[in-house]
Amino acid sequence: MFPRLRRALPLAISGLLAGCASLAPPHEQPPLPVPAIYPDAGAAISTTPAAEICWRDYFTDSRLLTVVDQALVNNRDLRGALLRVEEARAAYGIQRAERFPAVSMGFDAARARVPADLSVSGERVIGSQFQLGVGFNSWEADFWGRVRSLEAAALETYLATDAAHAASTLSLIAQVSNAYFGLSELDERLALTRRTVASRAESLRIFRRRVALGATSKLELTQVEVLWQQATTLQAQLEQARAAQANSLVLLTGMDAGQLRTADHLDENATFRALAPGLPSDLLTSRPDIVAAEHSLKAASANIGAARAAFFPRIALTGSFGTASAELDGLFRNGSAAWTFAPSVSLPIFDGGRREAALDLARVRREQAVVRYQQVIQAAFRDVADALAARHWLGEQVRTLSASLAVQTERARLAKLRYDSGAARYLEVLDAERELLAVEQQVVQTRRALLSAQVALYSALGGGTPGACTDGTNDTQARP
Secondary structure (H helix, E strand, O other), X not given: OHHHHHHHHHHHHHHHHHOOOOOOOOOOOOOOOXXXXXXXXXXXXXXXXXXXOOHHHHEOOHHHHHHHHHHHHHOHHHHHHXXXXXXXXXXXXXXXXXXXXXXXXXXXXXXEEEOHHHOOOOOOEEEEEEEEEEEEEEEEEOOOOHHHHHHHHHHHHHHHHHHHHHHHHHHHXXXXXXXXXXXXXXXXXXXXXXXXXXXXXXXXXXXXXXXXXXXXXXXXXXXXXXXHHHHHHHHHHHHHHHHHHHHHHHHHHOOOHHHOOOOOOOOOOOOEOOOEOOOHHHHXXXXXXXXXXXXXXXXXXXXXXXXXXXXXXXXXXXXXXXXXXXXXXXXXXXXXEEEEEOOEEEOOOXXXXXXXXXXXXXHHHHHHHHHHHHHHHXXXXXXXXXXXXXXXXXXXXXXXXXXXXXXXXXXXXXXXXXXXXXXXXXXXXXXXXXXXXXXXXXXXXXXXXXXXXXXXXXXXXXXXXOOOOOOOHHHOOOXX
């Protein structure tokens, strides 16, 4: 222990001369564990970074804006995140107060009887003592920055919690948006299916009449009935999925199911404002989860400073000033002034290696914070890369499927004409209409996936960080 104390003595002297200098290691940002550019980023389609685009400007659907607004006000998870921020802020306030002496005023009164056999004069004595004073008790003179390091750690923890709340807000916006688009998808698919069910029900009625008149075979009637049953089954499945999706959105927003209104048609070209992905290094300041991880890293560094300061003497000051007298009315007479000043110095000699273990623990926790920080950056890079790839390739799929839908529609029309003219069996119509319905459903599903990719890209790039909305609407918080 003593060799270690001798090595630390120059640090102690420099700390004393610097006036409460911290022994925490300086913050050094770890190297960026990702490539310098995103793969398949494509040409920038906007010069405005995502972090500077308010979510109200990014989303253009007025119904979606209303739903997100309700979620930011009513969501319980977001409210819990806000309460954690308030908790961290209060903890920081408590730790910050340790830098200052706790001054208090006290009044003491005592009256005692001393028996004659214990009295110096040999007679019983009854005496009184009154004291009024202002003072402080055990205030630590922070020569080596222990208290200051703990305060810095508490501040960084508070800032990390605040950034985590911003990340929760952004995550909630993405979740609500995806749930809204999922509900819109199901509404559009249901509308297509209901039209198909109605059309096939009418065809079934016509074929039943034809069979009754002997104008067609019962085999063709069963084929028409199969088509109708398939469409009816799909409608029931979509109704169930739509109810579950609506319940999920109700849970996120706190709205009544009857208040949920979606767009009549998913339009991937008119829903979002253009985004520029920028560079991976931009994520360090735009992604709130990365900002939170960096603050946690700084807090871990500050705790190392507090652990190092524990190796040096701790100086505590106690003092008071006031007045004292044997009589109550003598407290304010001349000559009744009283004061005390009692500094104390404690120097740990042997603690079984506790301080060394505490310092090792602080260092390991800082290394863990570095690893978590780099992991968050890597996850953020992957989020952006995945979203960029999804935006590109889902866009290609939408274009391909749209062309396929036009072909399938024409095929179904021609198959129906061939059947009506007697040039083909109804099985050809059956296949064409079955594939047409499948492609219609797939087009809507892929459009929704493309919209979700756009939401994922905005979220991955840290869109709508505090200050992006000039009116502060992006900072809407669920107040307790």
